[in-house]
Amino acid sequence: MELRGTMGINGRGHLEIGGCDVVDLAARFGTPLYVFDEELIRGQCRAYQKAFARHYPHSRTIYAGKAFLTLAMCRLIAQEGLCLDVVSGGELYTALAADFPRERIYFHGNNKSREELVMALQAGIGCIVVDNSFELEILDRLCEKLGRQVDILLRVTPGVEAHTHTYIQTGQLDSKFGFPLAQGIAREAVRTALEARNLNLRGLHCHIGSQIFELESFGVTIGILYHFLKEIRDELGWTAAELNLGGGLGIKYSRDDSPISPEEYIAYLVESVRENAAMCRLDLPLISVEPGRSIVGEAGTTLYRVGAVKELPGIRKYITVDGGMGDNPRVALYQAVYEAMVANKADKQKTQLVSVAGKCCESGDMLIWDLEAPEVAPGDILAVFCTGAYTYSMASNYNRLPRPAVVFVSQGSADLVVRRETYATLIANDVIPFRLESLEARSVEQA
Ligand SMILES: Cc1ncc(COP(=O)(O)O)c(C=O)c1O
Numbered sequence: 001m002e003l004r005g006t007m008g009i010n011g012r013g014h015l016e017i018g019g020c021d022v023v024d025l026a027a028r029f030g031t032p033l034y035v036f037d038e039e040l041i042r043g044q045c046r047a048y049q050k051a052f053a054r055h056y057p058h059s060r061t062i063y064a065g066k067a068f069l070t071l072a073m074c075r076l077i078a079q080e081g082l083c084l085d086v087v088s089g090g091e092l093y094t095a096l097a098a099d100f101p102r103e104r105i106y107f108h109g110n111n112k113s114r115e116e117l118v119m120a121l122q123a124g125i126g127c128i129v130v131d132n133s134f135e136l137e138i139l140d141r142l143c144e145k146l147g148r149q150v151d152i153l154l155r156v157t158p159g160v161e162a163h164t165h166t167y168i169q170t171g172q173l174d175s176k177f178g179f180p181l182a183q184g185i186a187r188e189a190v191r192t193a194l195e196a197r198n199l200n201l202r203g204l205h206c207h208i209g210s211q212i213f214e215l216e217s218f219g220v221t222i223g224i225l226y227h228f229l230k231e232i233r234d235e236l237g238w239t240a241a242e243l244n245l246g247g248g249l250g251i252k253y254s255r256d257d258s259p260i261s262p263e264e265y266i267a268y269l270v271e272s273v274r275e276n277a278a279m280c281r282l283d284l285p286l287i288s289v290e291p292g293r294s295i296v297g298e299a300g301t302t303l304y305r306v307g308a309v310k311e312l313p314g315i316r317k318y319i320t321v322d323g324g325m326g327d328n329p330r331v332a333l334y335q336a337v338y339e340a341m342v343a344n345k346a347d348k349q350k351t352q353l354v355s356v357a358g359k360c361c362e363s364g365d366m367l368i369w370d371l372e373a374p375e376v377a378p379g380d381i382l383a384v385f386c387t388g389a390y391t392y393s394m395a396s397n398y399n400r401l402p403r404p405a406v407v408f409v410s411q412g413s414a415d416l417v418v419r420r421e422t423y424a425t426l427i428a429n430d431v432i433p434f435r436l437e438s439l440e441a442r443s444v445e446q447a
Helices: 022-029 038-055 071-079 089-097 114-123 133-146 182-195 216-236 262-280 330-334 423-427
Strands: 015-017 033-037 059-064 083-086 105-107 127-130 150-157 160-162 167-169 199-205 242-244 286-289 300-312 316-321 340-342 352-357 366-373 381-385 405-410 413-418
Touching: 015 022, 022 033, 022 300, 022 381, 022 405, 022 413, 033 038, 033 413, 038 059, 038 071, 038 262, 038 405, 071 083, 071 089, 071 413, 083 089, 089 105, 089 114, 105 114, 114 133, 127 133, 127 199, 133 150, 133 182, 133 199, 150 182, 160 216, 167 216, 182 199, 182 216, 199 216, 216 262, 262 286, 330 366, 340 366
Parallel strands: 033 405, 059 083, 059 286, 083 105, 105 127, 127 150, 150 199, 199 242, 242 286, 316 352
Antiparallel strands: 033 300, 160 167, 300 316, 300 381, 340 381, 352 366, 405 413
16 A cells, blocks of 8 residues: 555554544544645645746646535645636635635536526636526526636547546447537537637637546647647637646545556656647647646545444444545445545554445445454544545535544644534534424324
8 A cells, every 4th residue: 555645654563644533533533534735735836837937937826626625625726826726606605705816717617507606706816617598598688797708728528538447439429528629510619619708718618537647648638629720720820728628537535546657647747738729730739637636646644533343253344434425425326445544553454354344324325345454443533635625515415414623734743624513513503493393293184
């Protein structure tokens, strides 16, 4: 098992992150607890920025907030000089409440409401990534009404779908996102956007998938995009000033994953854009990318306290923790594979194979099927690695479990960035209508 970022094993045989003993963190903040290695997040932001600085300074790294977004995360991303991609009024509200520089915000989403678009326009954010014709139309009308102009990108679907270890080119472009390049649909969208009085069409956006381990799918995509850009230039005389190539770089959840570094990825994208632009005799655009998982995924670790240990002789040994699919739905949703460590026994020999179960009332609420572990006892602290992306942001209150707290650790300090929900938070929005006020049984006629 690989220790990531600032992780280490200290003299007490405990796992440490950011100079903090995680067993102490569990005692201080409670469990489950999301712990983020701030240096590792900053390191990933800088890896993207440095790669671009080396290969192609006319660029932007846009953090995809859907992976993990809080006020503190917005501040960190702002400090690192990245832009921010938001996909809802809630994410936009978070960014604005954190005073994230508005001109560095990109607004995505395949069904933005009028209210969300008005919020974005009134805030004066940098760019709206338009997903469909309906949005093009209402955005132009809203701009007219508010007396605003806005920069937009059009999200296009190139017909390439990247899967974890391979990619396919889809014929039918069957996706809920974006304007398909096929069937003239994207071409029509460009034409409409150019005719719109209040929209400044700055470029194109596409995103072909997530947790991608091979570069070729990006190369194929860029080739297809340039084929389209050349046609559009010849037909409409329009050239893209910005090409946003989405996110998708994979991370090392388990020993079977071999991620590409931001350096290799950016170098490859830049090379591919340069080649295609030269071939099509098009000016080089601003290149932007939107990494989420690869910025924050490996920086997150979830701490759980072990409760019941149940052995089914000859079958399996379950160790049960005080969280599960509520704080990390990815295993149930995507069969995600995680690695973990018994954090208070980090120096002990692993002698057995156990399965880590969550506490939700679903048989599918498993966190890890096969984990090599030392002897495990109730009260031990289990640290599940690589839980920084799409866990807190996808968490639910299923079974009315309060969502865990989040702490950032760095150089021996641990700071709370999201408070733990309480039972009171859980019922804060519940309302009892008048007819249910009484606890007394009602007769059939009354009901
Ligand atoms: C449009 C868009 N951009 C960026 C991302 C971030 O992808 P990742 O977290 O894989 O880098 C996503 C993820 O779904 C996305 O849909």
